[in-house]
Amino acid sequence: MSIKPTYLTLKGEGLGLKRDSRMVVSNADITVSSTGLTGLIGANGSGKTSLISMLAGLTVPDYGVVSLTDHAGRVASRKQIGLMMQKPVIMRRSVYRNCEYVLSALNIPLSERADRIMAGLALMELEHYAQQDARTLSSGEQQRMALARVLMASPGVLLCDEATSNLDPKSTQMIEAVIMDKAAAGMPVLWVTHNLAQLRRLARQVVFMQKGEILANQNLDDFFHTPACSDVAEYLAYERI
Amino acid sequence: MEILRALSDAFGLLLTGDQALYEIIFLSLQVNLSAVALAALIGFPLGALLATSRFIGRGFINMMVNTLMGLPPVVVGLLVYMMISRSGPLGVLELLYTPTAMIIAQLILVTPIITALTRQSLSRLNDDYQSMFFMLGLSPWRRMRTLIYDGGMDLVTALLAGLGRAMAEVGAVMIVGGNINHYTRVMTTTITLETSRGHLSTALALGAVLLTMTLIINALVAILSGGR
Numbered sequence: 465m466s467i468k469p470t471y472l473t474l475k476g477e478g479l480g481l482k483r484d485s486r487m488v489v490s491n492a493d494i495t496v497s498s499t500g501l502t503g504l505i506g507a508n509g510s511g512k513t514s515l516i517s518m519l520a521g522l523t524v525p526d527y528g529v530v531s532l533t534d535h536a537g538r539v540a541s542r543k544q545i546g547l548m549m550q551k552p553v554i555m556r557r558s559v560y561r562n563c564e565y566v567l568s569a570l571n572i573p574l575s576e577r578a579d580r581i582m583a584g585l586a587l588m589e590l591e592h593y594a595q596q597d598a599r600t601l602s603s604g605e606q607q608r609m610a611l612a613r614v615l616m617a618s619p620g621v622l623l624c625d626e627a628t629s630n631l632d633p634k635s636t637q638m639i640e641a642v643i644m645d646k647a648a649a650g651m652p653v654l655w656v657t658h659n660l661a662q663l664r665r666l667a668r669q670v671v672f673m674q675k676g677e678i679l680a681n682q683n684l685d686d687f688f689h690t691p692a693c694s695d696v697a698e699y700l701a702y703e704r705i
Numbered sequence: 706m707e708i709l710r711a712l713s714d715a716f717g718l719l720l721t722g723d724q725a726l727y728e729i730i731f732l733s734l735q736v737n738l739s740a741v742a743l744a745a746l747i748g749f750p751l752g753a754l755l756a757t758s759r760f761i762g763r764g765f766i767n768m769m770v771n772t773l774m775g776l777p778p779v780v781v782g783l784l785v786y787m788m789i790s791r792s793g794p795l796g797v798l799e800l801l802y803t804p805t806a807m808i809i810a811q812l813i814l815v816t817p818i819i820t821a822l823t824r825q826s827l828s829r830l831n832d833d834y835q836s837m838f839f840m841l842g843l844s845p846w847r848r849m850r851t852l853i854y855d856g857g858m859d860l861v862t863a864l865l866a867g868l869g870r871a872m873a874e875v876g877a878v879m880i881v882g883g884n885i886n887h888y889t890r891v892m893t894t895t896i897t898l899e900t901s902r903g904h905l906s907t908a909l910a911l912g913a914v915l916l917t918m919t920l921i922i923n924a925l926v927a928i929l930s931g932g933r
């Protein structure tokens with residue numbers, strides 16, 4: 465865990481995605497950088513997962529470009545993106561081996577792996593599950609494992625799609641603490657959530673999507689107090705219900 | 706009455722360890738296990754490749770696999786016969802009516818099954834793993850190894866299904882093996898011959914052995930795939 469982290473800037477410009485002759489994302493500009501956590505919110509089907517998937521490179525955009533660069537503007541490898549999807553990949557292996565697979569694929573030296581894995585699992589209070597078949601974990605435990613696994617690779621940028629959707633309040637708080645630490649240390653984070661209270665706790669910047677379009681991209685205070693458009697105000701009105 | 710006599714004779718043969726009988730059982734196992742092992746050597750990587758990679762000729766190979774899977778064994782027997790008979794392109798190897806010829810025919814019959822089952826289960830697994838493979842930038846070779854490793858149980862099931870087909874096979878091994886006593890006579894071909902001669906006890910004894918083996922293979926398949 466001693467390597468000096470190098471944080472990257474992930475940028476999408478004019479991103480558009482067409483599915484079944486419908487634009488599920490259109491003309492989206494977004495930057496994820498070391499300036500604190502960026503929250504991404506919007507109703508179901510508004511295009512959040514599609515946008516993340518394009519930023520990660522998993523989906524090829526129909527319009528626009530994605531770039532991943534270091535502080536000097538040099539192009540960086542996609543392997544440095546930490547992606548936690550809405551439905552994480554759970555390998556048919558033990559929790560420990562799930563983590564080890566990722567570290568070995570990223571060429572983390574063998575001598576470092578065990579320490580990293582145990583520290584990462586401990587961070588998510590999963591150290592006692594190391595030998596359990598990952599498929600038999602509860603969905604909340606799987607989510608914690610996925611987050612532990614992505615963090616122990618020390619990514620240069622982190623994309624999380626509803627990382628706490630299955631978690632109890634205590635686990636949620638535990639993960640929020642970890643993520644806040646990382647963001648404060650400069651890790652660029654894009655964080656999708658439906659939980660507005662969580663957004664208030666974590667985000668520095670908020671991106672709001674509706675029907676595939678980014679309608680607002682504001683800092684946290686402005687977003688809640690002087691929303692960029694009436695759609696945001698309408699969306700926020702539900703918080704009181 | 707005659708059937709009861711045949712049955713008790715059959716068990717007599719099995720229990721006294723009749724040499725000719727056990728020779729046949731042993732050859733069956735030798736031919737079929739060799740064929741299945743070789744088929745796995747081809748079918749596992751080929752199935753994994755078909756499940757994970759897009760390449761030129763993939764559609765053609767898929768079609769061949771599906772076609773060969775549905776081909777009647779006697780046709781495969783005939784084709785192999787034509788290849789290895791004295792006037793065939795491989796005639797100089799003098800393989801006709803040898804155990805090797807039977808292994809070749811079984812190999813052609815079993816490989817498509819193992820390939821297709823491997824392709825099926827690994828492409829499901831590949832769908833699950835694909836995003837991770839992509840993000841980690843893994844080579845096709847590394848992906849394949851991971852899938853074969855993590856899909857291990859499915860692959861054993863494919864192997865046993867292949868063995869099941871090989872054990873049940875008559876037509877092809879009859880044509881290319883010639884059913885020669887003490888040399889190329891296996892369980893299924895012996896049953897065919899002895900039944901037509903009216904020697905029901907030998908046929909029944911082998912039938913019982915075959916039934917037991919098939920039962921064991923299928924029980925293993927059920928146990929292994931039940932865990933999913």
Ligand SMILES: Nc1ncnc2c1ncn2[C@@H]1O[C@H](COP(=O)(O)OP(=O)(O)OP(=O)(O)O)[C@@H](O)[C@H]1O
Nearest residue numbers: 483484488506507508509510511512513514515550
């Ligand atoms: N492959 C596809 N084919 C057709 N439509 C698609 C496809 N992928 C996504 N969509 C559509 O795109 C829209 C956006 O989907 P997306 O998963 O990005 O939404 P989301 O904002 O992540 O929603 P949620 O909050 O429910 O996770 C949806 O209406 C969905 O039906």
Ligand SMILES: [Mg+2]
Nearest residue numbers: 512513550625
């Ligand atoms: Mg989503």
